[in-house]
Amino acid sequence: MKQPLTGRFIPGDSPVHALDARAKLICLILLLAAVVSAGTVYGYGLILAVISVILLVAELPLHLAVGPAWRMWPFLSVIFIMNALFFTATDPLWSWWIFHISLAGVQQGIHVVTNVALIMIISNALTLTTAPLEITKALASLIKPLRLIGIPTDDVAMIISVAIRFVPTLLEEADMIKKAQIARGARFESKRLTEKAKSYLPLIVPIFIAAFRRADELALAMEARGYHGAGRRTPQRPAPLRLPDYAALMVCMTVSILQLALLR
Amino acid sequence: MPIEVENLSYTYMPESTQSVAALQGINLRIADGEFVGIMGRTGSGKSTLIQLLAGLLTPTRGRVLLDGRDIAAKDYDRSILRRTVGIVFQYPEYQLFETTVAKDVAFGLKHSGLNHVEVTSRVRKALEIMGFDYDKIHNQSPLALSGGEKRRVAIAGVLAVQPKILIFDEPVAGLDPQGRYSFMQLTARLHQGGTTIIMVSHNTDVLSEYTERLVVLEHGQIALEGLTKDVFMQLPTHDHLPVAMSTAQEIAYMLAARGMNLPQGIITYDDLLFALKAKLGGGEEAP
Numbered sequence: 001m002k003q004p005l006t007g008r009f010i011p012g013d014s015p016v017h018a019l020d021a022r023a024k025l026i027c028l029i030l031l032l033a034a035v036v037s038a039g040t041v042y043g044y045g046l047i048l049a050v051i052s053v054i055l056l057v058a059e060l061p062l063h064l065a066v067g068p069a070w071r072m073w074p075f076l077s078v079i080f081i082m083n084a085l086f087f088t089a090t091d092p093l094w095s096w097w098i099f100h101i102s103l104a105g106v107q108q109g110i111h112v113v114t115n116v117a118l119i120m121i122i123s124n125a126l127t128l129t130t131a132p133l134e135i136t137k138a139l140a141s142l143i144k145p146l147r148l149i150g151i152p153t154d155d156v157a158m159i160i161s162v163a164i165r166f167v168p169t170l171l172e173e174a175d176m177i178k179k180a181q182i183a184r185g186a187r188f189e190s191k192r193l194t195e196k197a198k199s200y201l202p203l204i205v206p207i208f209i210a211a212f213r214r215a216d217e218l219a220l221a222m223e224a225r226g227y228h229g230a231g232r233r234t235p236q237r238p239a240p241l242r243l244p245d246y247a248a249l250m251v252c253m254t255v256s257i258l259q260l261a262l263l264r
Numbered sequence: 265m266p267i268e269v270e271n272l273s274y275t276y277m278p279e280s281t282q283s284v285a286a287l288q289g290i291n292l293r294i295a296d297g298e299f300v301g302i303m304g305r306t307g308s309g310k311s312t313l314i315q316l317l318a319g320l321l322t323p324t325r326g327r328v329l330l331d332g333r334d335i336a337a338k339d340y341d342r343s344i345l346r347r348t349v350g351i352v353f354q355y356p357e358y359q360l361f362e363t364t365v366a367k368d369v370a371f372g373l374k375h376s377g378l379n380h381v382e383v384t385s386r387v388r389k390a391l392e393i394m395g396f397d398y399d400k401i402h403n404q405s406p407l408a409l410s411g412g413e414k415r416r417v418a419i420a421g422v423l424a425v426q427p428k429i430l431i432f433d434e435p436v437a438g439l440d441p442q443g444r445y446s447f448m449q450l451t452a453r454l455h456q457g458g459t460t461i462i463m464v465s466h467n468t469d470v471l472s473e474y475t476e477r478l479v480v481l482e483h484g485q486i487a488l489e490g491l492t493k494d495v496f497m498q499l500p501t502h503d504h505l506p507v508a509m510s511t512a513q514e515i516a517y518m519l520a521a522r523g524m525n526l527p528q529g530i531i532t533y534d535d536l537l538f539a540l541k542a543k544l545g546g547g548e549e550a551p
């Protein structure tokens with residue numbers, strides 16, 4: 001796999017990259033819970049400290065880790081203003097018509113904006129350090145219990161992982177096709193919508209053909225190797241979590257429990 | 265229109281800790297009408313280099329000059345580049361998309377400003393160069409052709425633009441000997457017609473027979489460069505390079521090792537045949 005998939009995952013060899021994706025996914029959930037339940041300055045301080053450690057250990061450049069959240073500033077500002085203006089409090093600092101600015105409102109605004117930004121940064125840290133294929137595999141193994149309520153989780157996992165498996169290949173192929181058509185003089189910019197749609201045909205047709213070719217090849221290969229649906233597959237035992245994974249889980253667990261403790 | 269490369273470097277994923285410095289400080293000049301081969305082990309940066317030459321990647325450092333003008337410059341007219349430099353990737357057949365062969369071949373001429381008659385004559389000519397009967401093929405769907413035919417149609421699509429510089433990435437990989445021979449004959453004809461040819465290949469026999477100059481890449485740098493004959497002559501003293509000798513050269517070495525006194529510099533089959541004829545004194549033509 002040559003191309004970084006979504007343009008987001010950045011391969012690396014830091015300890016964070018090396019963690020098991022299942023552990024990282026659970027850590028993500030724990031940290032999100034911590035963010036949502038954080039209520040005090042100390043709580044946020046703790047979360048900020050944890051995030052800083054993660055970013056440092058993962059060797060993520062700041063502009064990549066925080067950039068996506070930063071670029072959302074217009075959206076975040078709107079959230080802040082809405083919260084600050086419309087929060088109904090008993091002791092407004094300033095009132096006019098339906099707008100009331102109160103200390104509590106401003107605090108509420110800061111609170112919500114901080115939460116959204118932190119959630120974005122934490123999720124971003126996961127996708128930056130974990131290959132999408134790993135994330136899907138982890139998801140597939142975490143949804144296993146749903147089998148108890150009759151969901152064919154093996155088939156779902158198979159479909160997801162095959163689809164994800166082909167994204168990089170197809171992206172690579174699409175990249176090649178795009179370069180070839182550009183070299184032939186294709187132009188993908190046009191003002192009129194119909195023209196624009198038409199100008200993408202030299203890309204879309206070959207990419208579809210490539211996708212069907214790949215699907216055919218895969219179906220043949222799977223059949224040749226005796227695949228008859230996921231049901232009859234011998235379950236593959238996933239690799240066990242290792243010490244660093246458990247350590248990460250413990251840390252995140254502690255952080256979210258501490259949040260609850262700090263509330264009081 | 266000579267192509268010059270100045271201190272050219274390219275890095276994939278520069279932001280990652282696993283960034284790949286695919287090319288580092290390449291300097292190269294390719295004059296009009298040359299036939300240059302590029303070899304090197306897999307991952308040495310050959311494809312990256314030719315994509316930079318064709319302006320499909322933007323240099324991380326350094327410049328690519330076409331006719332003395334930086335092709336990455338803001339004010340550079342890219343349409344000149346597209347008209348001048350044609351590139352054929354390893355599986356050109358995957359770029360076909362039109363409903364008929366003729367339309368697909370004409371795709372590159374869309375913005376050329378040529379009128380219908382000129383376009384048709386170019387398309388006819390390009391298809392004929394690639395060994396097709398225009399009247400038979402032009403209305404067929406390119407997607408229904410055989411793999412080899414698709415490839416030839418796709419190459420015709422590049423030739424129709426009549427580029428002065430033609431770049432091939434691994435064009436003979438996956439061709440049978442007959443297909444390889446006729447493809448190389450075609451390339452040689454284009455070269456004789458004045459087209460500059462730049463060809464990436466792992467096939468040392470093909471490179472030794474047809475190219476005038478060779479560039480050997482290793483770890484993103486030029487390890488060896490010069491006239492084809494000189495480069496092949498130097499190969500035995502560079503055994504750290506993963507590039508093999510040509511078959512004829514190897515045979516000559518084997519014969520020399522068995523005590524046959526052959527002249528230096530046998531690279532191609534013709535060289536070998538000539539030397540053997542002189543040696544064995546037979547005047548007759550080879551069958």
Ligand SMILES: Nc1ncnc2c1ncn2[C@@H]1O[C@H](COP(=O)(O)OP(=O)(O)OP(=O)(O)O)[C@@H](O)[C@H]1O
Nearest residue numbers: 002003276284286305306307308309310311312313
């Ligand atoms: N899109 C990409 N993303 C990341 N790395 C890449 C990408 N394309 C190439 N590379 C890396 O850059 C280096 C040079 O690749 P390149 O394709 O130029 O080699 P090559 O000499 O053409 O090899 P081959 O003979 O296998 O075609 C390799 O290490 C390769 O893994």
Ligand SMILES: [Mg+2]
Nearest residue numbers: 310311312433
């Ligand atoms: Mg290559």
